[in-house]
Amino acid sequence: MSRLLRPARVLLLGPPGSGKGTQTERLRKQFEIPSISSGDILRHHIKDGTEIGQLASSIINQGKLLPDAVMTKVVASELRRRHWLSPSTSWLLDGFPRTHAQAEMLDAQELEPANAGMNLVVELQVPEDAMLNRITNRLVHVPSGRVYNLTYNPPKVRGRDDITGEPLSRRPDDDPAVFRKRLKEYRACTEPLVEYYKKSGDVLWSVAGETSDVIYAQLEREVVRRFGESVDESAEMDSEAAGAAD
Ligand code: AP5
Ligand code: MG
Numbered sequence: 455m456s457r458l459l460r461p462a463r464v465l466l467l468g469p470p471g472s473g474k475g476t477q478t479e480r481l482r483k484q485f486e487i488p489s490i491s492s493g494d495i496l497r498h499h500i501k502d503g504t505e506i507g508q509l510a511s512s513i514i515n516q517g518k519l520l521p522d523a524v525m526t527k528v529v530a531s532e533l534r535r536r537h538w539l540s541p542s543t544s545w546l547l548d549g550f551p552r553t554h555a556q557a558e559m560l561d562a563q564e565l566e567p568a569n570a571g572m573n574l575v576v577e578l579q580v581p582e583d584a585m586l587n588r589i590t591n592r593l594v595h596v597p598s599g600r601v602y603n604l605t606y607n608p609p610k611v612r613g614r615d616d617i618t619g620e621p622l623s624r625r626p627d628d629d630p631a632v633f634r635k636r637l638k639e640y641r642a643c644t645e646p647l648v649e650y651y652k653k654s655g656d657v658l659w660s661v662a663g664e665t666s667d668v669i670y671a672q673l674e675r676e677v678v679r680r681f682g683e684s685v686d687e688s689a690e691m692d693s694e695a696a697g698a699a700d
Contacts, residue, residue: 456484456485458487458677458681458682461542461573462546462573462677462681464481464545464546464575464576464677465551465575466546466548467552467577467578467644467648468577468579469582469637471588473575473669474491474578475491478668479600480674481603481674488538488544488545489597490536490548490550491549492548492549493514493549495529496528497599499581509585514627515626516628517633517636519553519639522553523559526551529550538570541570542571553648554643554650556652572654572657575654575657575658576676577644579659579660588603588606589633590630591598591605592628593609593622594622594623595620597618597624598618609622654695659676661673664700
């Protein structure tokens with residue numbers, strides 16, 4: 455575990471099943487950066503039966519995107535609630551913004567006035583058949599957003615979350631036909647979004663790989679290169695001592 459020396463405000467962009475949630479979780483643990491996933495927020499709304507949840511449910515199950523203004527309002531209120539709109543905070547966004555209009559609204563209405571612009575946008579590139587294979591084997595714990603895969607990172611107890619022991623579920627949009635629609639939407643929206651970030655200084659960084667381990671190693675290096683790190687020596691010594699005792 456380590457800490458970054460400079461505030462990192464990071465967006466993870468990538469098609470369905472590319473590992474945004476998986477990489478976010480690893481960065482969150484490694485550098486103690488808090489995160490928001492737009493998909494997880496919507497799944498919470500669906501579970502709680504809110505007005506947004508009712509709107510989101512049918513849109514998500516068709517593989518389409520929620521209206522830009524709705525999505526921006528939902529995430530912006532979360533950023534404000536967490537007091538993240540400041541130049542000194544670090545955070546990760548998983549899955550928002552994902553259209554050019556969302557990025558413009560977020561920047562103009564929230565980040566620029568707070569002097570808290572995004573300083574790293576990571577584009578994950580994974581082969582399509584690997585992504586389809588992953589989502590058809592995915593299980594999720596909706597309350598926390600933790601994701602599992604029946605082959606890659608299965609839960610310790612079948613069908614149960616490792617931390618809470620609560621039941622895991624399959625996402626209704628994790629079906630091959632809906633996956634193809636999500637992928638089509640992603641491709642249509644991403645090109646303009648990537649172009650937008652290309653014009654925002656040196657923030658865009660793309661990484662390709664077949665596995666999350668290969669991608670994570672490069673991502674970790676890039677984060678450290680950009681933001682610097684100070685290693686938590688007590689945690690290192692604890693883990694070395696634990697290793698020696700094994
Ligand atoms: P969202 O929940 O963001 O879905 P998504 O973008 O389709 O991405 P996923 O969550 O499916 O994939 P991921 O990249 O997080 O992959 P993961 O790490 O889980 O959004 C859902 C919907 O909400 C959207 O379709 C839209 O309708 C709506 N929405 C959300 N944001 C919106 C916005 N901004 N605007 C409008 N609408 C919005 O990995 C996938 C699986 O692979 C997991 O099971 C994982 O364990 C496994 N895995 C990871 N790495 C490996 C590996 N190396 N080998 C094998 N398995 C692996
Ligand atoms: Mg996800």
